[in-house]
Amino acid sequence: MNAAELKSEDxxxxxxxxxxxxxxxxxxxxxxxxxxxxxxxxxxxxxxSYSNFxxxxxxxxxGIIALIDAVEKFDLDMGNKFETFASLKIRGAVIDFMRKQDxxxxxxxxxxxxxxxxxxxxxxxxxxxxxxxxxxxxMGITLSHLEKILEQRHNSIILSYEEAINExxxxxxxxxxxxxxxxxxxxxxxYEELKEKLIEVIGQLKEKERLxxxxxxxxxxKLKEIAEILKITESRVSQIHxxxxxxxxxxxxxx
Numbered sequence: 718m719n720a721a722e723l724k725s726e727d728x729x730x731x732x733x734x735x736x737x738x739x740x741x742x743x744x745x746x747x748x749x750x751x752x753x754x755x756x757x758x759x760x761x762x763x764x765x766s767y768s769n770f771x772x773x774x775x776x777x778x779x780g781i782i783a784l785i786d787a788v789e790k791f792d793l794d795m796g797n798k799f800e801t802f803a804s805l806k807i808r809g810a811v812i813d814f815m816r817k818q819d820x821x822x823x824x825x826x827x828x829x830x831x832x833x834x835x836x837x838x839x840x841x842x843x844x845x846x847x848x849x850x851x852x853x854x855x856m857g858i859t860l861s862h863l864e865k866i867l868e869q870r871h872n873s874i875i876l877s878y879e880e881a882i883n884e885x886x887x888x889x890x891x892x893x894x895x896x897x898x899x900x901x902x903x904x905x906x907x908y909e910e911l912k913e914k915l916i917e918v919i920g921q922l923k924e925k926e927r928l929x930x931x932x933x934x935x936x937x938x939k940l941k942e943i944a945e946i947l948k949i950t951e952s953r954v955s956q957i958h959x960x961x962x963x964x965x966x967x968x969x970x971x972x
Contacts (some may be wrong), residue, residue, distance in 0.1 A: 756780035783810035867956040926961035
């Protein structure tokens with residue numbers, strides 16, 4: 718960390734300390750302004766797939782409301798990182814907004830559920846990952862139709878995956894537990910378990926699937942950016958992403 722970053726961190730800490738003492742609206746708003754970039758970053762995660770761009774401002778507004786709530790509820794004495802604590806609340810608020818908008822058509826959700834069910838049935842019956850041809854045959858469709866479903870399924874996949882992980886993180890994360898309170902170790906144990914399980918499941922994916930998951934969820938790249946890196950079409954990235962999440966969900970189903 719360079720001198721400028723250290724100075725910025727000191728200033729932020731002083732602001733938090735002042736807010737803790739006085740709890741004034743002015744200080745709260747100063748803190749909120751410091752972290753508005755976090756809201757925009759989280760919302761932009763969904764921009765590559767969310768078709769109703771006119772509602773992106775509404776998503777940002779929901780994120781800001783969650784950010785304000787996070788500032789008001791954050792306990793500086795717990796020694797945790799505010800950005801991570803706030804991210805969980807912001808993501809949860811944005812996901813909840815998207816869910817209420819019913820942004821995935823019913824027909825697409827039905828196909829997604831059928832695809833999940835068929836994959837799980839074949840996996841359970843054979844004890845190994847089914848091929849795309851086996852899935853297509855079981856669904857009574859052509860291979861090209863299956864590829865189209867995987868491409869379109871990207872929208873519903875994002876919401877269900879983000880929602881599931883965010884809910885588990887909210888339950889398991891130690892970030893809302895006092896590090897000095899040794900009588901509450903369950904959160905930390907669950908948090909580490911979740912991380913290890915995700916690492917294990919991602920490690921079992923094919924190389925290109927691992928790369929797409931990593932670039933999308935950890936590097937926060939858009940589908941178009943991933944397509945440029947891998948030198949493939951954006952629709953192909955959607956297919957790879959959907960296939961990867963189906964496999965991950967299958968392996969995490971009992972967790």
